Amino acid sequence: MTPGARLQSAIEILDRILARQPAEQALTNWARGHRFAGSKDRAAIRDHVFDCIRCKRSFAHLGGRTDGRGLVLGLLRDAGTDPETLFTGEGYGPRKLAQDDMPDPAPMPRAVALDCPDWLLPELDRSLGANTDQVLLAMRHRAPVFLRVNEARATREQAAALLAADGIETRPVPLANTALEVTAQARRVRQSAAFADGLIELQDAASQAVIAALPDISGAKVLDYCAGGGGKALAMAARGADVTAHDADAARMKDLPERAARAGVQIACCARPEGVFDLVLADVPCSGSGAWRRAPEGKWALTPDRLAQLRTLQQEILAKAWAHVRPGGCLAYATCSLLDVENDLAVACFATTIGGRSPSNTLNLTPLDGGDGFFGSLIHKAI
Numbered sequence: 545m546t547p548g549a550r551l552q553s554a555i556e557i558l559d560r561i562l563a564r565q566p567a568e569q570a571l572t573n574w575a576r577g578h579r580f581a582g583s584k585d586r587a588a589i590r591d592h593v594f595d596c597i598r599c600k601r602s603f604a605h606l607g608g609r610t611d612g613r614g615l616v617l618g619l620l621r622d623a624g625t626d627p628e629t630l631f632t633g634e635g636y637g638p639r640k641l642a643q644d645d646m647p648d649p650a651p652m653p654r655a656v657a658l659d660c661p662d663w664l665l666p667e668l669d670r671s672l673g674a675n676t677d678q679v680l681l682a683m684r685h686r687a688p689v690f691l692r693v694n695e696a697r698a699t700r701e702q703a704a705a706l707l708a709a710d711g712i713e714t715r716p717v718p719l720a721n722t723a724l725e726v727t728a729q730a731r732r733v734r735q736s737a738a739f740a741d742g743l744i745e746l747q748d749a750a751s752q753a754v755i756a757a758l759p760d761i762s763g764a765k766v767l768d769y770c771a772g773g774g775g776k777a778l779a780m781a782a783r784g785a786d787v788t789a790h791d792a793d794a795a796r797m798k799d800l801p802e803r804a805a806r807a808g809v810q811i812a813c814c815a816r817p818e819g820v821f822d823l824v825l826a827d828v829p830c831s832g833s834g835a836w837r838r839a840p841e842g843k844w845a846l847t848p849d850r851l852a853q854l855r856t857l858q859q860e861i862l863a864k865a866w867a868h869v870r871p872g873g874c875l876a877y878a879t880c881s882l883l884d885v886e887n888d889l890a891v892a893c894f895a896t897t898i899g900g901r902s903p904s905n906t907l908n909l910t911p912l913d914g915g916d917g918f919f920g921s922l923i924h925k926a927i
């Protein structure tokens with residue numbers, strides 16, 4: 545496909561997403577209907593689409609319109625590319641520029657320039673203070689691809705060498721001593737020997753940092769109360785913990801037994817946890833605001849009502865998870881949120897309801913630290 549044809553495809557897919565089709569579904573449907581498109585075409589179109597979702601407000605401003613065509617015009621103008629060179633009307637490319645394709649002449653308001661919903665900006669200002677603009681500007685770009693080296697199978701150096709043999713270049717990152725950033729050939733990771741042999745998993749570096757910040761869990765009985773796909777359960781098992789995984793939606797854990805077998809660790813999955821544990825991790829559902837580089841649709845879907853529902857659910861989960869902490873044990877609370885109301889304020893509120901125990905070991909990461917935005921905090925239970 546020509547660069548113009550890729551842009552036209554992105555325009556069509558974006559129009560479906562703007563009509564409320566989920567992005568992954570719109571991309572898959574498009575690929576099914578265009579089997580001639582090769583993997584490089586699909587990857588390039590996917591990148592265009594996700595770039596446009598991440599920067600929806602500023603690109604619409606630069607494109608002078610809010611549809612897929614406007615977003616792609618904004619994408620080009622933001623990158624300093626004159627759209628006339630690609631919007632030629634030739635072949636399968638976008639039609640030529642017209643009067644209604646000009647940028648919005650008004651200055652960009654701050655929330656538009658930062659690609660942030662208006663209602664959320666004051667909330668982020670309260671949470672991030674002077675860093676707000678820098679964090680939101682960082683969120684306009686693609687996230688790096690990070691790997692977690694399975695400590696139970698290899699050192700970071702050994703894993704990096706095996707990946708290099710498959711042409712995948714990496715570099716160690718300081719956020720966690722298990723983390724590698726992929727600097728070239730990220731799309732080959734799942735086909736690599738290191739992946740097949742369980743030496744690595746795809747996992748954000750900040751997620752890894754949250755697990756690295758837990759106290760010594762080797763040999764400890766651990767409950768992952770909101771295990772989801774099991775990324776953190778696997779990381780805790782690699783640190784030598786005896787992990788039980790639970791999720792309200794058990795189907796989300798369906799790949800966990802296979803992933804655990806590949807990693808050479810054992811994790812029990814349970815629908816209804818029983819008894820008490822040395823440590824309970826509550827990696828709760830949240831706004832996902834720390835991960836909006838990877839999942840940008842969430843930024844535009846979040847509403848004040850949804851945030852309020854999430855805050856209520858977070859307190860309910862904390863209370864249920866707390867019941868599984870043994871006396872003398874601890875509860876680890878985690879979110880991939882940048883918002884104080886889901887982080888410090890949520891743990892402080894819960895600590896008050898259980899009699900004023902102070903949260904400790906708090907970790908508050910933003911994309912400026914390299915990985916996703918992530919929050920972690922511990923609450924100890926008295927003996």
Ligand SMILES: C[S@@+](CC[C@H](N)C(=O)[O-])C[C@H]1O[C@@H](n2cnc3c(N)ncnc32)[C@H](O)[C@@H]1O
Pocket residue numbers: 769770771772773774775776777790791792793796827828829830861
């Ligand atoms: C942030 S995700 C967990 C991600 C996972 N820990 C990982 O590292 O891949 C939150 C999970 O909480 C689950 N969840 C939602 N409500 C829950 C509840 N009331 N009790 C337990 N899990 C719940 C969701 O199904 C979802 O999988």
